[in-house]
Amino acid sequence: MPTVYMVQADDEQTCADEMARMCAAFDLQPLLPPTRSAGTERWLARATTKAPDREVRGRQLG
Numbered sequence: 001m002p003t004v005y006m007v008q009a010d011d012e013q014t015c016a017d018e019m020a021r022m023c024a025a026f027d028l029q030p031l032l033p034p035t036r037s038a039g040t041e042r043w044l045a046r047a048t049t050k051a052p053d054r055e056v057r058g059r060q061l062g
Contacts, residue, residue: 002049004031008042015043023047 005028009015015034022028028047037044 019045
């Protein structure tokens with residue numbers, strides 16, 4: 001399973017801007033667009049690493 005990164009901000013635009021910056025800087029793929037978090041009233045967005053074409057387990061030879 002890929003790693004998930006999250007941004008939280010006080011407003012939707014800041015959240016979207018920071019997520020776009022992170023995706024560009026770290027070659028991430030957006031996973032969840034800016035969404036209002038119930039309870040905290042903050043905005044959050046998520047991104048993930050780009051998953052490999054196949055899963056590799058154990059030691060690789062060659």
